[in-house]
Amino acid sequence: MTLEISIRDLHFSYPVLSGVEGPPLASDGEPIPVLKGIDLEVERGEFVSIMGPTGVGKTTLCLALNGIVPQSTGGTIRGEVVVAGLNTRQHPVPKLASQVGIVFQDPESQFFNMAVEDEVAFGPESLGLDPREIRERVDWALKAVGMNPHRHRSPFQLSGGEKQRVAIASILAMTPRILVLDEPTSGLDPIGKAEVFRVVRELKKREQMTIVMVEQESEKIAEFSDRVVILRDGKIALLDTPDRVFAQVELMHEIGLAVPQVSELAYLFNTRHNTSYTFTCLEDAYQALVSRITVYESRITVHESEVAYGR
Amino acid sequence: MAGEPCIVVQDLWYSYGGEVTALQGIDLEIEDGDYVAVIGQNGSGKTTLVKHFNGLLKPTRGRVLVRGLSDREGSPLLRDTADLTAGQLAQTVGYVFQNPDHQIFCATTRQELAFGPRNLDLPEAEVKRRVEEALARFDLEEVADKPPAVLGYGLRRKIGVAAVYAMRPRIFILDEPTTGLDWRSTMELMELIGEMHCHGHTIILVTHDMKLVAEFSQKSLVLRDGQVLVYDDTRNVFEHSEILRDTQIEPPQITALAKRMVPYGMPGDVLSVEEFYTAYCGLGER
Numbered sequence: 001m002t003l004e005i006s007i008r009d010l011h012f013s014y015p016v017l018s019g020v021e022g023p024p025l026a027s028d029g030e031p032i033p034v035l036k037g038i039d040l041e042v043e044r045g046e047f048v049s050i051m052g053p054t055g056v057g058k059t060t061l062c063l064a065l066n067g068i069v070p071q072s073t074g075g076t077i078r079g080e081v082v083v084a085g086l087n088t089r090q091h092p093v094p095k096l097a098s099q100v101g102i103v104f105q106d107p108e109s110q111f112f113n114m115a116v117e118d119e120v121a122f123g124p125e126s127l128g129l130d131p132r133e134i135r136e137r138v139d140w141a142l143k144a145v146g147m148n149p150h151r152h153r154s155p156f157q158l159s160g161g162e163k164q165r166v167a168i169a170s171i172l173a174m175t176p177r178i179l180v181l182d183e184p185t186s187g188l189d190p191i192g193k194a195e196v197f198r199v200v201r202e203l204k205k206r207e208q209m210t211i212v213m214v215e216q217e218s219e220k221i222a223e224f225s226d227r228v229v230i231l232r233d234g235k236i237a238l239l240d241t242p243d244r245v246f247a248q249v250e251l252m253h254e255i256g257l258a259v260p261q262v263s264e265l266a267y268l269f270n271t272r273h274n275t276s277y278t279f280t281c282l283e284d285a286y287q288a289l290v291s292r293i294t295v296y297e298s299r300i301t302v303h304e305s306e307v308a309y310g311r
Numbered sequence: 312m313a314g315e316p317c318i319v320v321q322d323l324w325y326s327y328g329g330e331v332t333a334l335q336g337i338d339l340e341i342e343d344g345d346y347v348a349v350i351g352q353n354g355s356g357k358t359t360l361v362k363h364f365n366g367l368l369k370p371t372r373g374r375v376l377v378r379g380l381s382d383r384e385g386s387p388l389l390r391d392t393a394d395l396t397a398g399q400l401a402q403t404v405g406y407v408f409q410n411p412d413h414q415i416f417c418a419t420t421r422q423e424l425a426f427g428p429r430n431l432d433l434p435e436a437e438v439k440r441r442v443e444e445a446l447a448r449f450d451l452e453e454v455a456d457k458p459p460a461v462l463g464y465g466l467r468r469k470i471g472v473a474a475v476y477a478m479r480p481r482i483f484i485l486d487e488p489t490t491g492l493d494w495r496s497t498m499e500l501m502e503l504i505g506e507m508h509c510h511g512h513t514i515i516l517v518t519h520d521m522k523l524v525a526e527f528s529q530k531s532l533v534l535r536d537g538q539v540l541v542y543d544d545t546r547n548v549f550e551h552s553e554i555l556r557d558t559q560i561e562p563p564q565i566t567a568l569a570k571r572m573v574p575y576g577m578p579g580d581v582l583s584v585e586e587f588y589t590a591y592c593g594l595g596e597r
Binding site for chain 2: 053189262
């Protein structure tokens with residue numbers, strides 16, 4: 001197994017700039033740090049989701065992965081971030097960006113008014129690559145996100161989910177090893193959301209890409225991620241598999257975050273009936289709850305003892 | 312008055328000039344005091360439709376009637392929005408924008424909340440009273456004298472709703488008010504909207520979040536390609552979610568679980584985790 005991302009004791013605060021609205025300040029006049037000691041290791045091919053309340057530093061953490069934090073933002077940093085073997089403070093952002101591609105919430109912000117294929121070619125062209133290499137990359141990236149049939153259209157004519165897939169393709173054309181997505185489905189309708197998740201899952205499976213995704217929807221996180229990072233007050237409050245994280249219903253609610261509805265249901269049974277259910281997806285819940293029921297000549301019996309003591 | 316229509320839509324067509332026809336023959340009655348969720352994929356016409364309720368858009372064909380100009384009007388008759396300005400309609404219909412920053416522009420929260428009531432030409436004492444009440448209700452007293460622009464996104468969202476609340480419209484339209492909010496802020500906002508509903512306001516909520524639809528709205532209006540696919544009690548809409556299949560709208564996870572367990576005696580119209588729990592525990596007793 002290869003370690004693709006290694007974050008050690010990362011602390012960061014944004015700089016105080018004159019004349020611009022800056023970060024909130026502590027009573028001693030120093031800016032309040034956004035990140036306060038983050039430790040995280042991600043293996044190649046892992047899908048890690050990041051959840052946290054608004055303003056907790058999720059985007060800052062994403063930007064620290066390709067060196068924009070602190071190289072472009074300035075500010076005070078402590079600890080180290082190594083991505084694809086590169087220390088983010090020893091290599092320039094363009095070099096890091098060729099390994100770590102970031103997709104943001106609003107895909108339109110990165111589009112010019114060109115055809116889809118030109119958008120996707122823009123990155124590799126700016127690297128001064130051979131035209132044939134560029135063409136190959138564009139073809140591959142568009143196919144990877146299922147947007148090849150739309151290559152001659154303007155991205156502004158596309159649906160929300162399609163736009164986000166073009167944004168992902170334009171990042172893929174830079175052939176990064178790590179794909180970082182910062183709330184890529186917020187504002188998309190259910191169809192668009194499903195499209196984006198499907199594409200990202202395929203990239204993990206077929207290309208062994210490492211995925212880091214900031215997301216709020218717990219049902220989707222449970223379905224797609226290998227591990228979940230819960231950020232609270234600039235620190236990692238929980239770092240574990242979805243089933244272990246979403247079993248912590250009280251803690252999650254205290255932090256201000258949602259868990260899947262079936263996890264809430266498990267929690268209700270566990271607190272009221274002394275069961276020890278952990279449900280993270282519909283199937284878990286269905287199997288466990290149905291196994292307590294017998295239907296005999298259209299009479300339904302729930303086995304009380306098993307409901308009471310769990311599996 | 313509850314039970315009487317407050318918005319009547321008759322054969323409404325709308326096209327944004329040219330080939331795209333965003334709404335294609337909508338017929339609809341929304342009753343006073345209803346809590347209606349408007350759902351559908353992007354491009355199905357949700358925002359186009361609700362912008363007709365407050366006169367931001369006027370029909371290409373057909374009519375939209377809205378009841379009651381304000382509390383001061385003697386006879387709250389249904390009136391054609393074609394005869395009213397957006398300013399007149401703002402007394403009856405409040406519209407909370409999807410992006411709070413499209414709506415917020417004053418130097419302090421207090422001024423922001425005073426802007427609407429003042430535009431209604433209310434006496435200054437009444438403006439003050441309403442501002443203070445909105446600050447209290449939305450728990451915004453601490454930030455009353457701060458510029459909204461420097462506050463967090465969740466607070467700006469709340470200010471956007473409070474500013475409309477201060478105008479006391481009978482009808483509240485909220486266009487995806489929880490997008491980008493975390494769970495806690497979402498729940499706080501939904502509680503406040505629920506309180507307004509309890510005080511008799513009609514709520515029209517545009518959202519993609521089916522958990523919120525299931526838990527909070529009484530009725531659901533499902534749009535597809537500019538037409539009404541179904542308009543019914545939310546419970547019926549999710550119970551018969553096969554109607555929703557080709558809109559690709561999925562019921563909440565807990566509803567889907569209950570539906571799968573119908574052969575084991577579970578009701579198919581469960582809308583919340585608590586409802587599921589109660590129904591499951593009741594299974595053995597039948």
